[in-house]
Amino acid sequence: MKAIKIIEPKVCPFCGSPIIRQLEEGAHIYCSNLNCSERKVAKLNYFVTKECMNIDGLSEKTLRKIAGPLNINSWYDLYDKTFDDFVAAGCGEKTALKIYNELQDSKTKAPAENVLMALGIPSIGKVNAKKLLETFGSIEEIEKCAKTTQVDLTQIVSHRKGYDIINLIGEVAGQNVVDYMNNNSEELQYVYKYLNTKYVSNAIASTDKLSGLVILATGTLDNFSRDGIKQSVIENGGTYASGISKKLDYLIVGAAAGSSKLKKAEEFGIKQISEDDYLKMIK
Ligand SMILES: [Zn+2]
Numbered sequence: 001m002k003a004i005k006i007i008e009p010k011v012c013p014f015c016g017s018p019i020i021r022q023l024e025e026g027a028h029i030y031c032s033n034l035n036c037s038e039r040k041v042a043k044l045n046y047f048v049t050k051e052c053m054n055i056d057g058l059s060e061k062t063l064r065k066i067a068g069p070l071n072i073n074s075w076y077d078l079y080d081k082t083f084d085d086f087v088a089a090g091c092g093e094k095t096a097l098k099i100y101n102e103l104q105d106s107k108t109k110a111p112a113e114n115v116l117m118a119l120g121i122p123s124i125g126k127v128n129a130k131k132l133l134e135t136f137g138s139i140e141e142i143e144k145c146a147k148t149t150q151v152d153l154t155q156i157v158s159h160r161k162g163y164d165i166i167n168l169i170g171e172v173a174g175q176n177v178v179d180y181m182n183n184n185s186e187e188l189q190y191v192y193k194y195l196n197t198k199y200v201s202n203a204i205a206s207t208d209k210l211s212g213l214v215i216l217a218t219g220t221l222d223n224f225s226r227d228g229i230k231q232s233v234i235e236n237g238g239t240y241a242s243g244i245s246k247k248l249d250y251l252i253v254g255a256a257a258g259s260s261k262l263k264k265a266e267e268f269g270i271k272q273i274s275e276d277d278y279l280k281m282i283k
Pocket residue numbers: 012013014015016017031032033036037038039
């Protein structure tokens with residue numbers, strides 16, 4: 001088979017602005033003009049896809065039709081529109097009702113990991129979005145971490161914003177999240193206003209041995225991976241915490257646990273237990 005050479009455009013075919021090229025995780029090219037109408041449509045179209053917010057009534061064709069008349073510049077402009085607005089923008093009544101209902105439903109139906117994906121942060125697809133939410137528990141907590149300066153343990157003396165995020169999903173994707181969270185406060189306010197931001201685990205409790213207890217593990221455990229221990233706590237009826245707080249009942253301390261976490265736990269008077277203690281609790 002002969003390879004087809006694709007000639008990459010240097011300027012946006014729609015508005016003539018220069019093209020920006022991003023190389024990681026598949027080459028992304030996009031228009032540099034934030035006000036380019038095609039760029040806006042492409043972003044909206046991604047937001048409503050099945051993998052993200054799953055708003056079935058809003059096809060690319062419909063988005064193109066209503067974006068201008070309804071002055072929709074960002075996804076959140078869709079959420080304060082009424083049925084009448086969609087009709088006025090040229091949608092039939094049936095379509096208008098469908099779009100309106102699907103948008104309202106998506107507020108509670110789309111899980112937080114889909115919401116995080118829908119924001120279109122480069123290299124944040126399903127896997128990274130889920131990883132972040134499993135670890136931090138909510139988009140609010142991810143933002144908080146992204147705005148906190150932490151010690152970069154790989155650099156020993158260097159401090160950087162959102163180190164835990166970068167450490168979790170890697171340098172490039174992690175930095176993209178940190179940059180996004182630091183530069184999009186307005187958009188984030190709409191995320192918190194309209195959409196699901198808390199992670200809900202699929203794990204289901206099968207015993208109540210840890211009922212009413214909030215537990216967190218730190219360091220390396222012999223019998224559990226990081227996700228595994230979380231799964232185990234939930235399966236036994238407990239709650240797995242997203243970080244050290246006064247609400248925590250037990251901190252399971254594994255090998256090479258971070259000293260700052262242990263110090264914080266001590267300050268809060270949280271009971272520290274070994275992995276063996278934990279295994280006895282769920283026996
Ligand atoms: Zn353009």
